[in-house]
Amino acid sequence: MEGRQSSIQSEEEESKRAFCLIDQLSMGAKNFKYVILGGGVSAGYAAREFAKQGLKPGELAVISKEAVAPYERPALSKAYLFPESPARLPGFHVCVGSGGERLLPDWYKEKGIELILNTEIVNADLPGKTLVSGSGESFKYQTLVIATGSTVIRLTDFGVKGADAKNIFYLREIDDADKLYEAIKAKKNGKAVIVGGGYIGLELGAVLKINNLDVKMVYPEPWCMPRLFTSGIAAFYEGYYQNKGVKIIKGTVATGFTADSNGEVKEVHLKDGTVLEADIVVVGVGGRPLTTLFKGQVEEEKGGIKTDAFFKTSVPDVYAVGDVATFPLKLYNEIRRVEHVDHARKSAEQAVKAIKASEEGKTVEEYDYLPYFYSRSFDLSWQFYGDNVGETVLFGDSNPATPKAKFGTYWIKDGKVVGAFLEGGTPEENQAIAKVARAQPPVASLDQLAAEGLSFACKI
Incomplete structure (x- = not known):
């Protein structure tokens, strides 16, 4: 009984101390x-x-x-x-x-x-x-x-074996970029593996290649940037990257990592059984x-x-x-x-x-946002406006071997253009695809739209 009473008094004292601390914090806020x-x-x-x-x-x-x-x-x-x-x-x-x-x-x-x-x-x-x-x-x-x-979502969150090894990087803040920059310098002409085929994967795949690293990209989807790109758009970028010397491995995931005696990553193990050598690993598998x-x-x-x-x-x-x-x-x-x-x-x-x-008792206009995404890598630059739903039409020259390629895609839903993508556009052309995505003009036929290509947006 005495022990129980002592316990109750102890809890009451803890509670008082907690309230006292909150009061102090509030007073000193x-x-x-x-x-x-x-x-x-x-x-x-x-x-x-x-x-x-x-x-x-x-x-x-x-x-x-x-x-x-x-x-x-x-x-x-x-x-x-x-x-x-x-x-x-x-x-x-x-x-x-x-x-x-x-x-x-x-x-x-x-x-x-x-x-x-x-x-x-x-x-x-x-x-x-x-x-x-x-x-x-x-x-x-x-x-x-x-x-x-x-x-960022980390592989350690899922208990991936060896994912806590040194030189496995994520990129969100400047401190992350500083550490990656130092590793790039330390592992000059080394081997890099990118885990993920989205924004971070594509942009870092390019920049690591520019730093003369041997770069391999690994992602589970059938093509890169699947949340935005169609297979036709992705085929251009995958081909372009491969022409630059980036090896792309699709349809599999990293299931584990091996470290050397210094605790630095040396191998990436894939689900399909492949083992990749790596001096640097960069993970870009999404965020929360x-x-x-x-x-x-x-x-x-x-x-x-x-x-x-x-x-x-x-x-x-x-x-x-x-x-x-x-x-x-x-x-x-x-x-x-x-x-x-x-x-x-x-x-x-x-x-x-x-x-x-x-x-001031006033109001402002409601937020009327036109979704807009862009990216730059190597000497490429694309912009997208609108919504990527419905049928698609690919236009222009999307051959990855073409110098200064220019091509695009329209998304058509309920007979109207609802989204537009353009690689290699001028500022004026990019403004035109933004305008068409907001205006959502009707389309007579998909064949005609493909034939008109960029000129369709430029005349809106």
Whole structure:
């Protein structure tokens, strides 16, 4: 009985100490009118829009677990890894990716924005409008913009044997790119294996080849970029990469890795029994939106935080932008989550405009987004607009051996063009395919559309 009573008293004391700690954290909390949680593309563009709309010093804080001010993340899989004249900060801080001013740390100071770096938030109390960091710092806000982005899916998450070996890389943050860059230099003329055939796989496959590594790409799908590319589009890129000396292995997956005596990866074991030598492995098998902090506190849908057309969530004064937001796609009358830098930029701007307008009793136009994706690798450059559903028509010269190839694809649903892809287009031609994807003009026949090709978009 005495033991039980002692246990109850101990629990009561623990409870009191916990409440006391929360009170202390709350009393010592930094207070802001607005907090942007995240340090990626969305965070930087949201900060710029807040500054445009008007801020008083000390009203806004950007809290990021990264050590540097927000930057244009796409550079990490492209110019950052180039063997000559690689991109380096401060060269690609936001908002240079859209032709805007470069926001250096001094810019945040000048605007009275508190840039809180190296700070990971481990607890988010949305009803209490409080964020707590891993070191116990507490931050209170009136309005929160969730811009936490995505995290990479790791092979160790699935218990893949040997996936924790050294020189197995993932690419999400600048710290990841620094480590990969050093490995590329250390393993000069070595062997690299890319696991995955999506964005990261294709872009890093190209940049590692440019660094004179022997490159092999492995993915389970029948062709690369299957979420966007048709087999016809993919055939061009696979052929082009193979002509550049990149070996492509399709229809199988990495099931394990062997390390040497230093713990560095030396072999990649595939499901089909093949064993590949490797000095460097780069894994690009997808990502997950970082929503864990908000589970059970906010409405979710399709893997993200559900928002309206102003990126307002189900919780008052909480907005979600970029990769984490599942939002109404007005053009198609459905809700979607979009992982791409263009949406990261535009959704951030939309949310801030909506926040400032609501404070003044005004409204802004609903977000009317045209899905847009692009990539650059080797001397190739493609753009896609719209939706990739329905029948397809391939046009132009898609022979991978053709110098300066130019070709494209239209997607046709219910007799209308709903999506358009173009490789090697000029700025004017890319604008034309964007225009046709939004206008969704009717199509008389698929044969006629194939015959007209790019000229069909250019006349809309």
